[in-house]
Amino acid sequence: MRAGMVIVGAGECGGRAALALRELGFDRPVTLVGDEPHLPYERPPLSKEAMTGEAPAIKAIASDELLAERSIRHIHSVQVVAIDRATHEVRLSDGSSLPYEKLLLATGSTPRRLPMPGLGARCVYLRTFNDALAIRAHLRAGNRVAIIGGGFIGLELAAAARKFAADVTVIEAQPRILMRGVPAEIAAIIHQAHEAEGVRVLTGQGIATIADDGAEVRITLADAREVVADLAVIGIGAVPVTALAAEAGLTIDNGIAVDAGLRTSDPDIFAAGDCCSFPLAVYGGRRVRLEAWRNAQEQGALAARNMLGAGEAHIAVPWFWSDQYGLTLQIAGLSDEGRSVVRRDLGDGAFILFHLAEDGRLVAASGIGPGNAVARDIRLAEMLIAKRATPDREALGSQAFKLKSLLAA
Amino acid sequence: MSDWVEACRVGEIDEEDVMRFDHAGRTFAIYRSPDDDYFATDGLCTHEKVHLADGLVMDDIIECPKHNGRFNYKTGAARGAPVCVNLKTYPVKVEAGAVMIQIG
Numbered sequence: 001m002r003a004g005m006v007i008v009g010a011g012e013c014g015g016r017a018a019l020a021l022r023e024l025g026f027d028r029p030v031t032l033v034g035d036e037p038h039l040p041y042e043r044p045p046l047s048k049e050a051m052t053g054e055a056p057a058i059k060a061i062a063s064d065e066l067l068a069e070r071s072i073r074h075i076h077s078v079q080v081v082a083i084d085r086a087t088h089e090v091r092l093s094d095g096s097s098l099p100y101e102k103l104l105l106a107t108g109s110t111p112r113r114l115p116m117p118g119l120g121a122r123c124v125y126l127r128t129f130n131d132a133l134a135i136r137a138h139l140r141a142g143n144r145v146a147i148i149g150g151g152f153i154g155l156e157l158a159a160a161a162r163k164f165a166a167d168v169t170v171i172e173a174q175p176r177i178l179m180r181g182v183p184a185e186i187a188a189i190i191h192q193a194h195e196a197e198g199v200r201v202l203t204g205q206g207i208a209t210i211a212d213d214g215a216e217v218r219i220t221l222a223d224a225r226e227v228v229a230d231l232a233v234i235g236i237g238a239v240p241v242t243a244l245a246a247e248a249g250l251t252i253d254n255g256i257a258v259d260a261g262l263r264t265s266d267p268d269i270f271a272a273g274d275c276c277s278f279p280l281a282v283y284g285g286r287r288v289r290l291e292a293w294r295n296a297q298e299q300g301a302l303a304a305r306n307m308l309g310a311g312e313a314h315i316a317v318p319w320f321w322s323d324q325y326g327l328t329l330q331i332a333g334l335s336d337e338g339r340s341v342v343r344r345d346l347g348d349g350a351f352i353l354f355h356l357a358e359d360g361r362l363v364a365a366s367g368i369g370p371g372n373a374v375a376r377d378i379r380l381a382e383m384l385i386a387k388r389a390t391p392d393r394e395a396l397g398s399q400a401f402k403l404k405s406l407l408a409a
Numbered sequence: 410m411s412d413w414v415e416a417c418r419v420g421e422i423d424e425e426d427v428m429r430f431d432h433a434g435r436t437f438a439i440y441r442s443p444d445d446d447y448f449a450t451d452g453l454c455t456h457e458k459v460h461l462a463d464g465l466v467m468d469d470i471i472e473c474p475k476h477n478g479r480f481n482y483k484t485g486a487a488r489g490a491p492v493c494v495n496l497k498t499y500p501v502k503v504e505a506g507a508v509m510i511q512i513g
Binding site: 016019042061293294297301319321328371372373375376379380404 | 472476
């Protein structure tokens with residue numbers, strides 16, 4: 001059997017990488033190995049449309065026909081259990097092996113587990129389409145849903161659950177929701193939106209005990225209050241899937257460590273998407289790991305180019321969005337790089353916070369508003385961040401001033 | 410069918426920009442290119458039915474405001490992930506200060 005490219009993980013990143021290899025003209029075997037039973041699919045809808053739509057279905061990145069037409073072999077429902085770097089082979093859970101020329105690890109991330117006793121069948125996590133289906137089955141009027149963790153997955157899920165008129169409580173141990181990466185001003189608006197829609201949001205509340213008897217979950221908070229739910233969804237972050245890489249002796253550093261070209265400590269093995277940590281050029285090589293759809297997409301495509309020898313560096317600016325009720329939040333860059341903030345109001349309650357470094361460089365922009373009100377200016381901000389621009393503060397703060405004109409400068 | 414309808418007045422759209430136009434239950438996006446020509450496409454992205462008029466025009470590209478799917482608005486051609494289905498385009502003419510599109 002001719003070796004070719006093997007991709008471990010058939011999510012957004014792996015799927016995009018496989019398609020990109022063919023678009024780039026690679027003509028030896030491309031094999032995509034995934035542990036889920038589905039075609040590669042988009043995960044963002046799982047906490048949004050897949051929860052509220054009429055008939056939940058996966059949003060496939062590639063159909064069976066497209067995979068066949070591109071001669072991409074998709075092995076599903078199987079795990080890669082070992083990498084033999086010496087012989088350039090991976091071993092699968094069904095006992096078979098696959099040879100590789102270059103290997104891409106797109107193993108993604110997995111929900112962080114709540115390290116507490118008392119969890120049972122009614123305490124669940126959301127990562128896969130099957131997880132989403134299981135949660136959806138519990139969303140109906142009056143059903144009590146407790147969401148542990150006021151992060152994006154939990155909050156989007158809370159919004160979805162309210163569409164079914166479920167009785168929703170969000171429990172967040174931190175003093176406010178969205179502590180990580182979202183400015184307080186924007187988190188406050190999201191908090192208010194949830195309360196206006198009838199969600200109970202309890203912040204600054206650690207959990208003392210959980211008791212799940214299989215019929216209901218009894219959560220006792222640090223202040224002795226009790227939340228009783230028919231379903232508890234735990235959304236307290238994600239951890240990179242690195243065991244396979246670690247067992248193969250690859251360097252791990254908050255994820256599978258890769259260089260700017262997404263190469264691991266083994267030159268024939270690449271890693272991309274949620275599972276890897278990489279140096280972010282726009283912030284002077286600061287090592288980060290991103291759990292974001294667009295990053296998975298872009299790094300999948302870049303890994304494909306570099307597996308074919310392009311030698312390109314990942315230079316993109318992180319970008320992220322969330323939809324809750326009629327609000328959309330978009331963030332470009334990492335706001336913790338900023339030292340001061342300029343606010344730009346866009347009307348209809350929409351606004352953008354521009355985060356500037358000490359030297360005046362634009363390092364991030366966080367926006368929120370109805371529909372896609374902030375999209376254009378966030379996109380322009382992203383380009384300014386990539387250019388390492390030091391825009392005029394007054395121009396940033398005035399809606400009358402077009403951001404596009406700053407790009408030409 | 411040759412249904413020409415007025416979408417907007419000349420100058421109502423900035424150069425290198427886009428505007429939404431709704432007509433008879435349909436929605437379109439009308440573009441003015443940097444070299445001052447007008448173009449028209451379906452109003453919704455082929456990925457997730459988002460209004461393209463909220464997106465950014467750069468040269469001959471419209472970028473979807475939601476997930477950054479890109480299209481050449483002059484030809485409708487999809488330009489990379491996540492979009493893979495082309496955008497339908499419509500003939501445009503400028504007559505007596507009006508931007509007309511043939512919605513057929």
